Amino acid sequence: MHFHRTRLAPLLLSLTLTVSLLLWWPLTVHGDSDVVDAQKTEKELSQVKKKIQSLQHVIKKTQSRRSETEEDLRKVELEISNTRKDLRDASQQIRKSRSTVVRLNQEKARLEAAKSKQKKALIADIQAAYRTGRQEYIKLLLNQQEPEKLARVIKYYDYFHRTRLDNIQSFNNTLTSLEENQQQLNDELERLQNLKLRLEIQQEGLIKAKSQRKKVLQKLDVALRDKDKKLSQLNENQEELQRLLRAVQETLADLPADVGNTTPFAQRKGKLKWPTEGRVARSFHSRRDDSNLRWNGVVIRTENGAPVKSVHRGRVVFSDWLRGFGLLTIVDHGDNYYTLYGHNESLLTEPGDWVEAGQVIAFTGTSGGQERPGLYFEIRKDGNPVNPSHWCRG
Numbered sequence: 001m002h003f004h005r006t007r008l009a010p011l012l013l014s015l016t017l018t019v020s021l022l023l024w025w026p027l028t029v030h031g032d033s034d035v036v037d038a039q040k041t042e043k044e045l046s047q048v049k050k051k052i053q054s055l056q057h058v059i060k061k062t063q064s065r066r067s068e069t070e071e072d073l074r075k076v077e078l079e080i081s082n083t084r085k086d087l088r089d090a091s092q093q094i095r096k097s098r099s100t101v102v103r104l105n106q107e108k109a110r111l112e113a114a115k116s117k118q119k120k121a122l123i124a125d126i127q128a129a130y131r132t133g134r135q136e137y138i139k140l141l142l143n144q145q146e147p148e149k150l151a152r153v154i155k156y157y158d159y160f161h162r163t164r165l166d167n168i169q170s171f172n173n174t175l176t177s178l179e180e181n182q183q184q185l186n187d188e189l190e191r192l193q194n195l196k197l198r199l200e201i202q203q204e205g206l207i208k209a210k211s212q213r214k215k216v217l218q219k220l221d222v223a224l225r226d227k228d229k230k231l232s233q234l235n236e237n238q239e240e241l242q243r244l245l246r247a248v249q250e251t252l253a254d255l256p257a258d259v260g261n262t263t264p265f266a267q268r269k270g271k272l273k274w275p276t277e278g279r280v281a282r283s284f285h286s287r288r289d290d291s292n293l294r295w296n297g298v299v300i301r302t303e304n305g306a307p308v309k310s311v312h313r314g315r316v317v318f319s320d321w322l323r324g325f326g327l328l329t330i331v332d333h334g335d336n337y338y339t340l341y342g343h344n345e346s347l348l349t350e351p352g353d354w355v356e357a358g359q360v361i362a363f364t365g366t367s368g369g370q371e372r373p374g375l376y377f378e379i380r381k382d383g384n385p386v387n388p389s390h391w392c393r394g
Contacts, residue, residue: 069219073216236324240324273393276377299343306364310356313355316331325342326365329342337381340377342378
């Protein structure tokens with residue numbers, strides 16, 4: 001059997017994931033057992049490394065059977081995915097920056113109002129002090145017909161004097177706050193302008209990448225006009241997915257499936273929520289493209305960029321581009337249950353990430369050479385596809 005570099009890449013990725021997971025998995029027993037567990041982990045790690053080295057040796061000896069056009073499609077769709085992610089990040093930062101500008105402007109208005117009020121009070125205070133002259137103490141003393149009230153009058157005078165000083169200090173503080181506010185506002189406005197410029201550049205890059213993808217799809221369409229070639233590719237796509245799933249099962253079989261206190265996946269049959277909103281355009285086990293091939297999952301038609309949510313808690317075991325499925329995420333839910341989410345526009349998780357039920361893990365798109373946006377969704381038990389409609393409610 002001949003293997004090729006690109007078709008083995010997902011296998012290599014999943015094995016690499018195992019290395020990282022083994023390194024990450026915490027030792028739970030203390031004392032001497034720590035050493036035993038560490039030695040066991042090191043042994044497992046050594047075995048995984050040998051598998052990886054063996055695969056690398058096969059990869060070097062063989063040539064990829066993926067066509068140049070398919071490789072171009074992979075590259076351009078990954079570029080679109082990364083650009084989309086950058087665009088979302090930039091848009092989010094712009095929204096946050098605009099919110100900051102609004103807050104700073106509101107703070108500035110409050111400080112300006114406080115400044116005006118304090119300024120009027122100080123002017124009135126200064127005018128009153130000017131009218132009394134410099135001999136305020138002497139005048140107060142001379143005006144006292146009852147000397148026993150002198151201490152009280154002096155105390156009142158000191159109180160008004162301190163209040164005046166406090167008002168002056170408050171005014172100075174307001175002026176300082178206004179200056180700091182204006183500087184922050186200027187900085188945020190400059191940051192906002194830079195973000196908008198960055199967004200424009202990314203949007204131009206996205207337009208170019210989409211144009212390039214269109215050209216690649218046209219070449220691919222020409223190459224697959226022959227019905228037999230198209231069916232052959234569909235078969236190869238399914239075989240590649242099967243190999244990937246087998247590799248995941250084999251390499252992760254000995255790792256604990258820590259799903260916490262979550263209800264086991266099997267007990268959620270008929271109660272899961274669909275991963276995205278939309279219409280089921282291709283049902284489970286229906287025919288594919290006038291052939292004897294069947295759909296192993298469902299295709300849900302959506303708007304481009306609709307959120308894709310994990311249907312149950314689990315660990316991401318694959319998150320990359322796979323021929324025939326585009327940008328694909330596979331989540332391991334324990335007990336050999338897996339869910340697959342394909343044809344995404346962009347992915348939000350990495351292999352090894354834990355995800356919760358309802359957590360957004362991707363956004364729908366047209367990757368994998370699709371013409372219309374949507375999500376390809378599968379549920380597998382022991383590597384075999386099961387009908388998602390029996391598991392998910394409307």
